[in-house]
Amino acid sequence: MSETSPEPEDRTTLQRNAVGLLGAVIMSAALMGPAVSVYFNPQLVAGFAGAATPLVMVISMIGVLITASGIMQMARELPSAGAFYTYVSRGIGARSGFVTGGLMFVAYALLVPAELALIGVFTHDLLASYGIHVHWALVSLAFTVLMLVLSLRGIRGSLRTALTLFSAEVLVITVLSVIVLAKGGAHGLSLAPLNPASSPRGPSGLALGMVYGVLSFVGFEAATTLGEEVREPRRNVPWGIALSTLFVGVIYLFCTYSEMIGFGTGSAGRLAADQAPFNTLAATYAPWMKLLVGLAGISSIFAVIMNSNNGIVRIIFAMGREGMLPRGLAHVDPKHRSPSRAIWTVAVFATFVTFVVGFATGPFNAYAYLGALLTLAIVPVYMLTNIACVRFFLRERRETFSVVRHVVLPVLGILLMLIPIYGSVWPIPKAPYNLFPYVIVAFIVATALVAVWLGRARPERLTRAGAVLATGDTDAPEAVAS
Secondary structure (H helix, E strand, O other): OOOOOOOOHHHOOOOOOOEOHHHHHHHHHHHHOHHHHHHHOHHHHHHHHHHHHHHHHHHHHHHHHHHHHHHHHHHHHOOOOOOHHHHHHHHOOHHHHHHHHHHHHHHHHHHHHHHHHHHHHHHHHHHHOOOOOOOHHHHHHHHHHHHHHHHHOOHHHHHHHHHHHHHHHHHHHHHHHHHHHHOOOOOOOOOHHHOHHHOOOOHHHHHHHHHHHHHOOOOHHHHHHHOOOEOOHHHHHHHHHHHHHHHHHHHHHHHHHHHHHHHOOOOHHHHHHOOOHHHHHHHHHOHHHHHHHHHHHHHHHHHHHHHHHHHHHHHHHHHHHOOOOOHHHHOOOOOOOOOHHHHHHHHHHHHHHHHHHHHHHOHHHHHHHHHHHHHHHHHHHHHHHHHHHHHHHHHOOHHHOOHHHHHHHHHHHHHHHHHHHHHHHOOOOOOOHHHHHHHHHHHHHHHHHHHHHHHHHOHHHHOOOOOEOOOOOEOOOOOOOO
């Protein structure tokens, strides 16, 4: 088969109507990883915002919903497995879409090995506390194989697994939070955690804490990659994003409030210094839950692994189908209707990165370093999509154009995303974090140069960028080259 000949449609078409609204909600909610975020992020927020940490989570949720508004508008108009790649290709141009696809690869593809390294060391430590010693790499390898098997069997089974894991983790962290509040915490219930005056650094403390608050919601957009497999995608994908963000935001508010009450509103410093605050709460208020808290952490991490893998696989599949990547990556398994070659490609890449970086720096550092890189990659994607929203509705949907929905909210979303970028570069972080922004900038420049070359050497491919939607139609006008 020649390089430019597309495969038969039955081999490049994902399973239609495989999941409903619940699947879209779980895709995004599980990728946000409530237990992981509640375990590892509040202490970082507390370092800046003190006892006002729960308030920061509320502000962050509102900011993310504003940022998501433009993304939901594009998802409603352009349902596609390509997600942000498709939105930016149609709203700004094919070359910008190619760069967006590259940034999505960095964000999602690095999230898989980052979480594989984390689940390896987290499970190793949990087992070691009970006298069972298994090397972290063996744990990571076992979960890699499980991820691969579930992914190859199709999206429906993957999301069922994610739903089970998500339900388990939410149940555990919610029950522990209820116990803490029922016992009155350290010094009784109080509204201080929702008072801006509780931030020792004032408004600046809230803003700096918001860097980590926003990061807790990264993954809200995951439902967009189900654009070709969810029923009624123009309705269910936007609703999936909104409902998952609200649901997870309420979980964050409730759990961080209980954390602050559990440690005491006057002891925010102790929370900020605690590397595992939920374990501390379990030991203090419900010792019988210590194992359950650990298992909920494993559950949450694996749910993130599964859904980040599902997301990047579908981005690669869509770019392969449109010739922006090798067309072989658009192959779909005829039995399970899963993008099998893209799945194998991501699995091999994730395994390589997990073990190379994990052995070189240690598994937890691998999680921290890869997590920092992928965060710097995903935030520009949110901003580009909001820019695409403004341009797309001005150029192609003037009949439905709204100043509020298609200009005001997207611009606010862009401005809000400058907060985590600022927090990542100033004050200048220690090495190697200080190098990561330059790594991402270099990657953007490199992918932009490839996009320019592609436009000159194979311009016919750019005309298809972002064209294939959930209907299978190629209804896009010829793509601009931006």
